[in-house]
Amino acid sequence: MTDFNVHTIESAPEASKPQLEHSQKTYGFVPNLHGVMAESPALLEAYRTVSAIFDTKTDLSTTERQIIAMTNNRLNGCTYCMAAHTSIMQAGKVPDDVITALRDGTPIADPKLEALRVFAEQVSEKRGWIEQSNIDALLAAGYTKQTVFDVIVGTAYKVLSNYTNHVAQTPLDPAFAKNEWTAETERVQ
The missing domain is CATH 1.20.5.810 (AhpD-like)
Structure with missing residues (x-):
């Protein structure tokens, strides 16, 4: 290597x-x-x-941006970014239940935020080949057409960091160590 x-x-x-x-x-x-x-x-x-x-x-709140980032981090299995973004969310006062759901890959209690999480998951997993029903669900939750594309911006941002960390096996900074994450720490759904 x-x-x-x-x-x-x-x-x-x-x-x-x-x-x-x-x-x-x-x-x-x-x-x-x-x-x-x-x-x-x-x-x-x-x-x-x-x-x-x-x-x-983007018009997205800190919590909404972190939902997109963390969904990609988890799906891409990026241990570095999962720990770093957990620290960022804590500093940004993202609600604890949202942080836990994102780290565990479980639904978020707030229906609007959950719709965003599901949409971000679909964008990543389907590599942008989104079904109309996924877009309709996001719009029905109160998001806009702009949000559809802002999720793509967030996904591109995370591809840059997640893939870099995979290739380089980036060591975790001490500042993020308390929030270390591995795929094994994710709860089984």
């Missing part, structure tokens, strides 16, 4: 250094994911750009 570097600001390619400096300022440390992505300045920039677009240009 190829051993990928977890770059520091000092060891990163020149084009990645400003991105890692931004990570350091934003998080107080350089997340290992960003350190791994720094090997490819294009990947790191793409990830940070799509992440920023997803966070600031």
